[in-house]
Amino acid sequence: MKTDVRIFGTVISTYSRVVQITCEESTISHEIIATAAQSPQNRHPFGKVPVVEVDGLELIESVAIANYIDNAYNGGALQLSDPAVRAVGDKWVAIANNYLFPLFEDGLVMPWIMHNVAGYPLRREKIEAALPNISRALGFVEAEMSVDGAWTANGFSMADVFLYPVLRGLQLTPQGEVGIAQCDHISEWMKNCEKRPSIHATRWESEP
Ligand SMILES: N[C@@H](CCC(=O)N[C@@H](CS)C(=O)NCC(=O)O)C(=O)O
Known part of the structure; x- marks a missing residue:
């Protein structure tokens, strides 16, 4: 079965984990494709990780990524409404x-x-x-x-x-x-x- 979210980043990384936690909260599948920040494979324009593929989108910046996943799959439950x-x-x-x-x-x-x-x-x-x-x-x-x-x-x-x-x-x-x-x-x-x-x-x- 296809994985919902592909995380291109280092395996032990603060921001890969932010995305992983958000996926778990949203009960969607995720995998890390090991990608070093400095590697030529890294597609982040500012040389950071992670870069994330979800729903045919390529997303960067963990705030944007986490909010997208939370909004699309978790009813925005992690973003407080008041x-x-x-x-x-x-x-x-x-x-x-x-x-x-x-x-x-x-x-x-x-x-x-x-x-x-x-x-x-x-x-x-x-x-x-x-x-x-x-x-x-x-x-x-x-x-x-x-x-x-x-x-x-x-x-x-x-x-x-x-x-x-x-x-x-x-x-x-x-x-x-x-x-x-x-x-x-x-x-x-x-x-x-x-x-x-x-x-x-x-x-x-x-x-x-
Ligand atoms: N603003 C970025 C920050 C990402 C970031 O700093 N990632 C670290 C790894 S946790 C990184 O790429 N470090 C390598 C470097 O700065 O060269 C985001 O929110 O996604």
Whole structure:
């Protein structure tokens, strides 16, 4: 039988997982066709992954991809309907994509991947330089969650779909694990997300 969604991206990738979680939530089939961002096969005009094929469309940018799949196959259930509540969710998706992901990826996730997977020396100076900003970012998220639950007060939504893989990638690094363990609200939210079948079904191979 034909797979509904073809994800051209790296197998262990934050944004491939965003698409995978959305497919699981929408109960449609999906597969990853392993494609490195820098490979000549990658069709993304800005050299990012994933590129997604669905319904004869070729889509890029995870917000557009996830919203399309949710709208076409899930009745838009991951996008909150009340405009004010939706604005809060959209704010958190934007925070995840514009601030948290670049900070975590550049400062901790990639240095550890380059070290553990590609065998390069660990770039300790890069990690040391990034840690204060990463701590500040985690502190901000933790404080927001402790006041009003931030995005979590509104049930599982697109904000969770984006924030979970971004924070999970960080948590899989030694310093990220320690940082998140110090944040009670973030830790509890992550544990709750992990009970969700879509999160469980899309675990990375590298996850314990
Ligand atoms: N704005 C893009 C970001 C995608 C992105 O940054 N993907 C990462 C992998 S998770 C990537 O392509 N990294 C390789 C690179 O930046 O060279 C989206 O939302 O899809």
